[in-house]
Amino acid sequence: xxxxxxxxxxxxxxxxxxxxxxxxxxxxxxxxxxxxxxxxxxxxxxxxxxxxxxxxxxxxxxxxxxxxxxxxxxxxxxxxxxxxxxxxxxxxxxxxxx
Amino acid sequence: xxxxxxxxxxxxxxxxxxxxxxxxxxxxxxxxxxxxxxxxxxxxxxxxxxxxxxxxxxxxxxxxxxxxxxxxxxxxxxxxxxxxxxxxxxxxxxxxxxxxxxxxxxxxxxxxxxxxxxxxxxxxxxxxxxxxxxxxxxxxxxxxxxxxxxxxxxxxxxxxxxxxxxxxxxxxxxxxxxxxxxxxxxxxxxxxxxxxxxxxxxxxxxxxxxxxxxxxxxxxxxxxxxxxxxxxxxxxxxxxxxxxxxxxxxxxxxxxxxxxxxxxxxxxxxxxxxxxxxxxxxxxxxxxxxxxxxxxxxxxxxxxxxxxxxxxxxxxxxxxxxxxxxxxxxxxxxxxxxxxxxxxxxxxxxxxxxxxxxxxxxxxxxxxxxxxxxxxxxxxxxxxxxxxxxxxxxxxxxxxxxxxxxxxxxxxxxxxxxxxxxxxxxxxxxxxxxxxxxxxxxxxxxxxxxxxxxxxxxxxxxxxxxxxxxxxxxxxxxxxxxxxx
Numbered sequence: 001x002x003x004x005x006x007x008x009x010x011x012x013x014x015x016x017x018x019x020x021x022x023x024x025x026x027x028x029x030x031x032x033x034x035x036x037x038x039x040x041x042x043x044x045x046x047x048x049x050x051x052x053x054x055x056x057x058x059x060x061x062x063x064x065x066x067x068x069x070x071x072x073x074x075x076x077x078x079x080x081x082x083x084x085x086x087x088x089x090x091x092x093x094x095x096x097x098x
Numbered sequence: 099x100x101x102x103x104x105x106x107x108x109x110x111x112x113x114x115x116x117x118x119x120x121x122x123x124x125x126x127x128x129x130x131x132x133x134x135x136x137x138x139x140x141x142x143x144x145x146x147x148x149x150x151x152x153x154x155x156x157x158x159x160x161x162x163x164x165x166x167x168x169x170x171x172x173x174x175x176x177x178x179x180x181x182x183x184x185x186x187x188x189x190x191x192x193x194x195x196x197x198x199x200x201x202x203x204x205x206x207x208x209x210x211x212x213x214x215x216x217x218x219x220x221x222x223x224x225x226x227x228x229x230x231x232x233x234x235x236x237x238x239x240x241x242x243x244x245x246x247x248x249x250x251x252x253x254x255x256x257x258x259x260x261x262x263x264x265x266x267x268x269x270x271x272x273x274x275x276x277x278x279x280x281x282x283x284x285x286x287x288x289x290x291x292x293x294x295x296x297x298x299x300x301x302x303x304x305x306x307x308x309x310x311x312x313x314x315x316x317x318x319x320x321x322x323x324x325x326x327x328x329x330x331x332x333x334x335x336x337x338x339x340x341x342x343x344x345x346x347x348x349x350x351x352x353x354x355x356x357x358x359x360x361x362x363x364x365x366x367x368x369x370x371x372x373x374x375x376x377x378x379x380x381x382x383x384x385x386x387x388x389x390x391x392x393x394x395x396x397x398x399x400x401x402x403x404x405x406x407x408x409x410x411x412x413x414x415x416x417x418x419x420x421x422x423x424x425x426x427x428x429x430x431x432x433x434x435x436x437x438x439x440x441x442x443x444x445x446x447x448x449x450x451x452x453x454x455x456x457x458x459x460x461x462x463x464x465x466x467x468x469x470x471x472x473x474x475x476x477x478x479x480x481x482x483x484x485x486x487x488x489x490x491x492x493x494x495x496x497x498x499x500x501x502x503x504x505x506x507x508x509x510x511x512x513x514x515x516x517x518x519x520x521x522x523x524x525x526x527x528x529x530x531x532x533x534x535x536x537x538x539x540x541x542x543x544x545x546x547x548x549x550x551x552x553x554x555x556x557x558x559x560x561x562x563x564x565x566x567x568x569x570x571x572x573x574x575x576x577x578x579x580x581x582x583x
Contacts, residue, residue, distance in 0.1 A: 012460045015460050015464060016456050017441055031454060032454070043470070045478055045481065052473055052480065053476050053477075056293035056294075073200055078426075080198075082427060
């Protein structure tokens with residue numbers, strides 16, 4: 001089974017865009033190892049040919065429905081909750097170049 | 099007449115419709131009750147006093163105009179994971195502190211349409227992740243039965259508000275037991291509807307294939323009344339079901355005779371508190387006396403439900419929670435570049451349990467582990483659903499205790515996430531299979547409530563209400579009130 005080290009947690013935290021303290025890395029590595037050991041029980045089950053269940057929808061979520069335009073949020077409302085907005089746009093630190 | 103806050107939603111609405119008292123008086127009585135009890139219980143993150151009274155006056159005007167409102171003047175408390183336009187939605191998290199909802203969730207709007215008045219937003223485990231309310235970034239809610247104990251979670255505030263008679267109805271969300279587990283621990287009724295029954299539009303997503311909104315109430319009749327208003331197709335949620343919604347009041351009086359209740363003995367055998375087991379057995383005897391037949395059923399894969407759930411739900415959560423990035427809403431921790439800003443914002447904004455689940459979910463979806471964990475868990479989910487399909491060939495509902503133990507003390511499980519997860523062992527299978535489940539109070543174990551759970555066939559909430567109403571006619575466990583007064 002997977003061996004969760006602090007390096008694993010650091011790698012995954014990077015993928016999830018989470019900065020963690022050294023203490024959190026140590027604690028999460030230990031706890032995730034424990035949870036995965038518990039979850040190991042499903043490895044012994046025979047799932048050969050069993051279709052994965054990705055949703056509990058008992059009806060198809062892809063019904064044909066006419067796509068009629070509906071009123072949505074006004075731009076100002078959508079931007080209203082932003083920590084930093086200007087000229088009708090969300091503002092973020094410079095991403096490219098420099 | 100006794101105080102408005104002691105009455106059921108059904109009685110309140112009938113009296114407001116009959117002009118015996120006004121919606122405004124009903125709401126004022128409940129706001130007073132909140133003021134008297136919430137300093138101890140702490141169910142609410144925010145109470146809407148002026149707003150609720152002014153909305154109550156609008157309900158009075160609708161009643162005067164002749165509208166027959168099924169929830170006329172009935173207060174409702176809303177878990178802070180559902181949007182109410184103009185009110186903050188925090189999800190119990192620092193990362194959404196200061197965020198104000200720009201629209202109202204469909205579930206809330208339906209209750210308002212039926213004449214209910216939102217009196218406030220209730221506390222919860224952060225992003226609905228937890229079984230004790232200790233993961234709220236703000237404060238923990240107490241169990242009205244013993245203020246040193248947890249109310250359960252994640253909808254602990256909504257459960258405590260109804261148990262403390264602050265509101266006869268509240269809404270919660272249930273991803274792995276977050277309505278039924280706190281209902282059991284607080285001694286009230288909690289319903290998780292069939293997946294698709296209630297629109298999730300305006301519900302902040304945790305695990306989208308499992309999340310479902312449902313009511314808390316003190317009686318089955320009130321839960322059915324609330325469900326009647328809540329259920330039904332909503333074009334704003336493509337997963338909401340177009341299945342017809344039956345008239346639930348029609349099934350409430352039908353009794354338990356002729357119904358077969360399946361008991362999965364092997365599944366419930368381990369880890370059950372002896373006092374909870376005694377109450378569960380007594381409940382089965384009561385149901386037998388009411389004419390139900392008790393039959394054995396097997397759920398061979400149910401013992402794998404917690405493992406399956408924590409792989410599936412965390413994977414979905416890691417994706418859903420990617421949106422909290424400090425750009426469009428909520429907290430932003432400034433940093434010199436965007437990537438660092440994401441990391442710092444999310445580190446500061448999320449609590450420990452949320453980070454733990456994001457990391458687990460990202461891990462099981464990551465290259466090299468996807469097939470062994472995420473895909474395999476989805477396959478086991480199919481096996482769990484098939485177990486239920488087979489069981490329902492020989493029974494109409496499946497009974498288990500809702501939780502293995504009554505409410506635990508604050509701090510008892512906070513250092514051991516796995517022990518906390520196991521509080522949901524009996525509730526999680528219904529979420530994985532998409533089935534409806536209801537928890538009913540079935541007596542006190544050492545002064546603390548225990549819950550009886552029924553799980554039903556897809557879209558067959560009517561049978562759960564029918565069984566629950568029969569049980570509440572035969573017993574008086576639902577009339578017990580916590581020692582707050």
